[in-house]
Amino acid sequence: MTQQADFNVLTETCPSRTSLSRIANKWTAMVVIVLGAGRMRFGDLRAAVQGISPKVLTGTLRDLERDGLVARYAYAEIPPRVEYELTALGHTLHTPLHALGRWAEENIPEVLAAREAYDTLR
Amino acid sequence: MTQQADFNVLTETCPSRTSLSRIANKWTAMVVIVLGAGRMRFGDLRAAVQGISPKVLTGTLRDLERDGLVARYAYAEIPPRVEYELTALGHTLHTPLHALGRWAEENIPEVLAAREAYDTLR
Protein backbone atom coordinates (compact mmCIF):
# COMPACT_ATOMS: atom_id res chain seq x y z
CA MET A 1 0.00 0.00 0.00
CA THR A 2 1.08 3.54 -0.59
CA GLN A 3 1.41 4.35 3.06
CA GLN A 4 0.45 7.76 4.33
CA ALA A 5 3.89 8.90 5.39
CA ASP A 6 4.75 11.18 8.27
CA PHE A 7 5.94 13.69 5.69
CA ASN A 8 4.11 16.90 4.99
CA VAL A 9 5.40 19.57 2.64
CA LEU A 10 3.51 22.23 4.58
CA THR A 11 5.60 21.61 7.67
CA GLU A 12 8.55 23.94 7.74
CA THR A 13 11.16 21.43 8.84
CA CYS A 14 9.95 18.46 6.79
CA PRO A 15 12.65 17.19 4.43
CA SER A 16 10.03 16.70 1.73
CA ARG A 17 9.90 20.46 1.47
CA THR A 18 13.51 20.62 0.32
CA SER A 19 12.55 18.21 -2.42
CA LEU A 20 9.50 20.25 -3.37
CA SER A 21 11.61 23.39 -3.56
CA ARG A 22 13.79 21.71 -6.13
CA ILE A 23 11.13 20.13 -8.30
CA ALA A 24 8.71 23.07 -8.18
CA ASN A 25 11.03 25.08 -10.40
CA LYS A 26 10.61 26.08 -14.02
CA TRP A 27 14.00 24.87 -15.25
CA THR A 28 13.72 21.57 -13.42
CA ALA A 29 10.27 21.06 -14.90
CA MET A 30 11.40 21.75 -18.47
CA VAL A 31 14.51 19.59 -18.19
CA VAL A 32 12.56 16.63 -16.80
CA ILE A 33 9.85 17.06 -19.45
CA VAL A 34 12.45 16.96 -22.21
CA LEU A 35 14.34 14.03 -20.70
CA GLY A 36 11.08 12.09 -20.64
CA ALA A 37 11.71 11.45 -24.34
CA GLY A 38 14.87 9.49 -23.54
CA ARG A 39 18.61 9.76 -23.10
CA MET A 40 20.05 12.99 -24.42
CA ARG A 41 23.32 14.85 -24.78
CA PHE A 42 24.07 18.09 -22.96
CA GLY A 43 24.02 20.13 -26.14
CA ASP A 44 20.75 18.67 -27.35
CA LEU A 45 19.17 19.29 -23.99
CA ARG A 46 20.37 22.85 -24.15
CA ALA A 47 18.81 23.29 -27.58
CA ALA A 48 15.54 21.64 -26.52
CA VAL A 49 15.09 23.76 -23.42
CA GLN A 50 15.24 27.04 -25.27
CA GLY A 51 16.85 29.91 -23.44
CA ILE A 52 18.57 27.95 -20.69
CA SER A 53 22.17 28.99 -20.08
CA PRO A 54 24.90 26.33 -19.78
CA LYS A 55 25.53 27.36 -16.20
CA VAL A 56 21.92 26.92 -15.15
CA LEU A 57 21.58 23.68 -17.11
CA THR A 58 24.69 22.28 -15.45
CA GLY A 59 23.40 23.25 -12.02
CA THR A 60 19.93 21.88 -12.63
CA LEU A 61 21.29 18.57 -13.90
CA ARG A 62 23.67 18.22 -10.99
CA ASP A 63 20.91 18.82 -8.48
CA LEU A 64 18.72 16.26 -10.24
CA GLU A 65 21.59 13.80 -10.29
CA ARG A 66 22.20 14.30 -6.59
CA ASP A 67 18.55 13.60 -5.84
CA GLY A 68 18.70 10.38 -7.85
CA LEU A 69 16.37 11.57 -10.61
CA VAL A 70 18.87 11.77 -13.44
CA ALA A 71 21.86 9.62 -14.38
CA ARG A 72 24.94 11.11 -16.02
CA TYR A 73 27.11 9.24 -18.49
CA ALA A 74 30.41 10.88 -19.45
CA TYR A 75 32.57 9.47 -22.25
CA ALA A 76 36.27 10.27 -22.32
CA GLU A 77 36.31 11.35 -25.95
CA ILE A 78 37.44 14.45 -27.75
CA PRO A 79 35.36 16.48 -28.08
CA PRO A 80 33.71 15.29 -24.88
CA ARG A 81 30.33 13.58 -24.90
CA VAL A 82 28.01 13.54 -21.92
CA GLU A 83 24.56 12.02 -21.85
CA TYR A 84 21.75 12.37 -19.37
CA GLU A 85 18.84 10.07 -18.71
CA LEU A 86 15.95 9.90 -16.25
CA THR A 87 16.28 7.18 -13.63
CA ALA A 88 13.28 5.05 -12.66
CA LEU A 89 12.58 7.52 -9.87
CA GLY A 90 12.93 10.38 -12.33
CA HIS A 91 10.31 8.80 -14.56
CA THR A 92 7.79 8.82 -11.73
CA LEU A 93 8.39 12.56 -11.44
CA HIS A 94 7.97 13.07 -15.16
CA THR A 95 4.24 12.38 -14.97
CA PRO A 96 3.25 15.24 -12.63
CA LEU A 97 5.70 17.70 -14.20
CA HIS A 98 4.50 16.88 -17.67
CA ALA A 99 0.94 17.48 -16.44
CA LEU A 100 2.03 20.85 -15.13
CA GLY A 101 3.56 21.80 -18.47
CA ARG A 102 0.42 20.73 -20.29
CA TRP A 103 -1.69 22.75 -17.88
CA ALA A 104 0.35 25.84 -18.73
CA GLU A 105 -0.06 25.24 -22.45
CA GLU A 106 -3.77 24.44 -22.34
CA ASN A 107 -4.82 27.24 -20.03
CA ILE A 108 -2.63 30.08 -21.20
CA PRO A 109 -5.48 31.76 -23.13
CA GLU A 110 -7.55 32.04 -19.96
CA VAL A 111 -4.55 33.21 -17.96
CA LEU A 112 -3.70 35.89 -20.50
CA ALA A 113 -7.31 37.08 -20.52
CA ALA A 114 -7.33 37.25 -16.72
CA ARG A 115 -4.11 39.24 -16.71
CA GLU A 116 -5.41 41.73 -19.20
CA ALA A 117 -8.63 42.18 -17.22
CA TYR A 118 -6.66 42.65 -14.01
CA ASP A 119 -4.21 45.12 -15.50
CA THR A 120 -6.81 47.30 -17.18
CA LEU A 121 -8.85 47.99 -14.07
CA ARG A 122 -6.02 48.74 -11.67
CA MET B 1 -10.91 16.58 -27.85
CA THR B 2 -8.18 18.37 -25.97
CA GLN B 3 -6.65 20.02 -28.97
CA GLN B 4 -2.91 20.18 -29.35
CA ALA B 5 -2.46 23.92 -29.03
CA ASP B 6 0.15 26.03 -30.75
CA PHE B 7 1.64 26.66 -27.34
CA ASN B 8 4.84 25.02 -26.21
CA VAL B 9 6.52 25.75 -22.90
CA LEU B 10 9.88 24.79 -24.37
CA THR B 11 9.75 27.66 -26.84
CA GLU B 12 11.48 30.67 -25.40
CA THR B 13 8.94 33.26 -26.48
CA CYS B 14 5.80 31.25 -25.85
CA PRO B 15 3.49 32.99 -23.36
CA SER B 16 2.76 29.64 -21.72
CA ARG B 17 6.28 29.76 -20.37
CA THR B 18 5.53 32.86 -18.31
CA SER B 19 2.67 30.92 -16.79
CA LEU B 20 4.87 27.91 -16.11
CA SER B 21 7.44 30.13 -14.42
CA ARG B 22 4.80 31.27 -11.99
CA ILE B 23 3.17 27.95 -11.20
CA ALA B 24 6.40 25.94 -11.07
CA ASN B 25 7.34 27.63 -7.79
CA LYS B 26 7.38 26.21 -4.30
CA TRP B 27 5.33 28.95 -2.64
CA THR B 28 2.73 28.94 -5.39
CA ALA B 29 2.44 25.18 -5.11
CA MET B 30 1.96 25.23 -1.34
CA VAL B 31 -0.56 28.07 -1.41
CA VAL B 32 -2.65 26.40 -4.11
CA ILE B 33 -2.50 23.06 -2.29
CA VAL B 34 -3.78 24.66 0.90
CA LEU B 35 -6.47 26.68 -0.86
CA GLY B 36 -7.73 23.44 -2.39
CA ALA B 37 -9.44 22.85 0.96
CA GLY B 38 -11.62 25.91 0.48
CA ARG B 39 -11.90 29.63 1.15
CA MET B 40 -9.43 30.84 3.74
CA ARG B 41 -8.34 34.00 5.53
CA PHE B 42 -4.91 35.53 5.07
CA GLY B 43 -3.82 34.70 8.59
CA ASP B 44 -4.97 31.09 8.37
CA LEU B 45 -3.20 30.69 5.06
CA ARG B 46 -0.08 32.08 6.61
CA ALA B 47 -0.31 29.58 9.46
CA ALA B 48 -1.02 26.67 7.11
CA VAL B 49 1.90 27.37 4.79
CA GLN B 50 4.48 27.24 7.53
CA GLY B 51 7.42 29.56 7.18
CA ILE B 52 6.01 31.87 4.53
CA SER B 53 6.52 35.55 5.27
CA PRO B 54 3.63 37.99 4.90
CA LYS B 55 5.47 39.77 2.14
CA VAL B 56 5.95 36.66 0.06
CA LEU B 57 2.41 35.45 0.76
CA THR B 58 0.99 38.78 -0.35
CA GLY B 59 3.05 38.72 -3.51
CA THR B 60 2.18 35.13 -4.32
CA LEU B 61 -1.53 35.73 -3.81
CA ARG B 62 -1.49 38.86 -5.95
CA ASP B 63 0.22 37.05 -8.79
CA LEU B 64 -2.29 34.22 -8.55
CA GLU B 65 -5.13 36.72 -8.50
CA ARG B 66 -3.77 38.47 -11.56
CA ASP B 67 -3.63 35.18 -13.44
CA GLY B 68 -7.25 34.45 -12.54
CA LEU B 69 -6.46 31.48 -10.29
CA VAL B 70 -7.46 32.99 -6.98
CA ALA B 71 -10.26 35.37 -5.97
CA ARG B 72 -9.80 37.90 -3.17
CA TYR B 73 -12.62 39.04 -0.92
CA ALA B 74 -11.91 42.01 1.37
CA TYR B 75 -14.38 43.06 4.03
CA ALA B 76 -14.31 46.60 5.38
CA GLU B 77 -14.29 45.58 9.02
CA ILE B 78 -12.10 46.34 11.97
CA PRO B 79 -9.90 44.45 12.37
CA PRO B 80 -9.79 43.82 8.61
CA ARG B 81 -10.82 40.49 7.14
CA VAL B 82 -9.64 39.21 3.78
CA GLU B 83 -10.46 35.84 2.32
CA TYR B 84 -8.96 33.98 -0.60
CA GLU B 85 -10.46 31.22 -2.69
CA LEU B 86 -9.48 29.22 -5.76
CA THR B 87 -11.40 30.11 -8.91
CA ALA B 88 -12.67 27.38 -11.23
CA LEU B 89 -9.44 27.79 -13.22
CA GLY B 90 -7.46 27.61 -10.00
CA HIS B 91 -9.11 24.31 -9.15
CA THR B 92 -7.90 22.78 -12.42
CA LEU B 93 -4.38 23.74 -11.37
CA HIS B 94 -4.81 22.27 -7.93
CA THR B 95 -4.79 18.72 -9.31
CA PRO B 96 -1.28 18.72 -10.83
CA LEU B 97 0.21 20.77 -8.01
CA HIS B 98 -1.29 18.50 -5.40
CA ALA B 99 0.19 15.56 -7.28
CA LEU B 100 3.57 17.26 -7.16
CA GLY B 101 3.31 17.78 -3.40
CA ARG B 102 2.35 14.17 -2.90
CA TRP B 103 5.25 13.06 -5.05
CA ALA B 104 7.62 14.98 -2.79
CA GLU B 105 6.14 13.41 0.33
CA GLU B 106 6.02 9.88 -1.01
CA ASN B 107 9.47 9.81 -2.54
CA ILE B 108 11.50 11.77 -0.05
CA PRO B 109 13.05 8.61 1.48
CA GLU B 110 14.50 7.63 -1.89
CA VAL B 111 15.64 11.18 -2.57
CA LEU B 112 17.36 11.45 0.81
CA ALA B 113 19.09 8.13 0.24
CA ALA B 114 20.28 9.27 -3.19
CA ARG B 115 21.62 12.50 -1.74
CA GLU B 116 23.53 10.71 0.94
CA ALA B 117 25.03 8.30 -1.55
CA TYR B 118 26.00 11.18 -3.84
CA ASP B 119 27.54 13.25 -1.07
CA THR B 120 29.60 10.47 0.46
CA LEU B 121 31.45 9.54 -2.70
CA ARG B 122 32.33 13.03 -3.89
Next chain:
DNA sequence: CCCATCGGTCACCGACCGTGACCAGCCCCT
Protein backbone atom coordinates in the same frame (compact mmCIF):
# COMPACT_ATOMS: atom_id res chain seq x y z
C1' DC C 1 48.97 27.27 -37.52
C1' DC C 2 44.56 28.19 -36.49
C1' DC C 3 40.02 27.34 -35.96
C1' DA C 4 35.91 24.52 -34.71
C1' DT C 5 33.68 21.33 -31.42
C1' DC C 6 31.75 20.11 -26.71
C1' DG C 7 30.78 20.51 -22.05
C1' DG C 8 31.49 22.99 -19.14
C1' DT C 9 33.61 27.11 -15.50
C1' DC C 10 34.28 31.98 -13.92
C1' DA C 11 33.40 36.87 -12.69
C1' DC C 12 30.02 39.94 -12.60
C1' DC C 13 25.30 41.91 -12.07
C1' DG C 14 20.47 42.42 -11.21
C1' DA C 15 16.27 40.22 -9.50
C1' DC C 16 14.15 37.82 -6.13
C1' DC C 17 13.63 35.76 -1.33
C1' DG C 18 13.71 36.19 3.55
C1' DT C 19 13.95 39.14 7.95
C1' DG C 20 12.54 42.46 11.23
C1' DA C 21 10.38 46.80 12.03
C1' DC C 22 6.54 49.30 11.46
C1' DC C 23 1.68 50.89 10.03
C1' DA C 24 -3.70 52.15 10.27
C1' DG C 25 -7.92 51.68 12.44
C1' DC C 26 -11.01 50.50 16.02
C1' DC C 27 -11.89 47.72 20.15
C1' DC C 28 -11.45 46.71 25.12
C1' DC C 29 -9.41 47.35 29.56
C1' DT C 30 -7.92 50.05 33.16
Next chain:
DNA sequence: AGGGGCTGGTCACGGTCGGTGACCGATGGG
Protein backbone atom coordinates in the same frame (compact mmCIF):
# COMPACT_ATOMS: atom_id res chain seq x y z
C1' DA D 1 -7.77 59.25 28.54
C1' DG D 2 -4.18 56.10 27.48
C1' DG D 3 -2.26 51.76 26.25
C1' DG D 4 -2.31 47.43 24.15
C1' DG D 5 -4.20 44.00 20.87
C1' DC D 6 -6.10 42.42 16.61
C1' DT D 7 -5.46 41.95 11.23
C1' DG D 8 -3.47 42.40 6.79
C1' DG D 9 -0.46 44.17 5.16
C1' DT D 10 4.12 47.62 3.66
C1' DC D 11 9.07 49.07 3.88
C1' DA D 12 14.13 49.04 4.10
C1' DC D 13 17.71 46.11 4.23
C1' DG D 14 20.86 41.86 2.96
C1' DG D 15 21.93 37.58 1.16
C1' DT D 16 21.23 34.20 -2.16
C1' DC D 17 19.93 32.79 -6.64
C1' DG D 18 19.36 33.15 -11.65
C1' DG D 19 21.15 35.13 -16.02
C1' DT D 20 25.03 37.02 -19.20
C1' DG D 21 29.25 37.03 -21.64
C1' DA D 22 34.01 35.60 -21.70
C1' DC D 23 36.89 31.96 -21.50
C1' DC D 24 38.86 27.03 -21.06
C1' DG D 25 41.26 22.20 -22.52
C1' DA D 26 42.11 18.67 -25.70
C1' DT D 27 42.06 17.13 -30.33
C1' DG D 28 40.86 16.73 -35.32
C1' DG D 29 40.66 18.94 -39.73
C1' DG D 30 41.97 22.47 -43.22
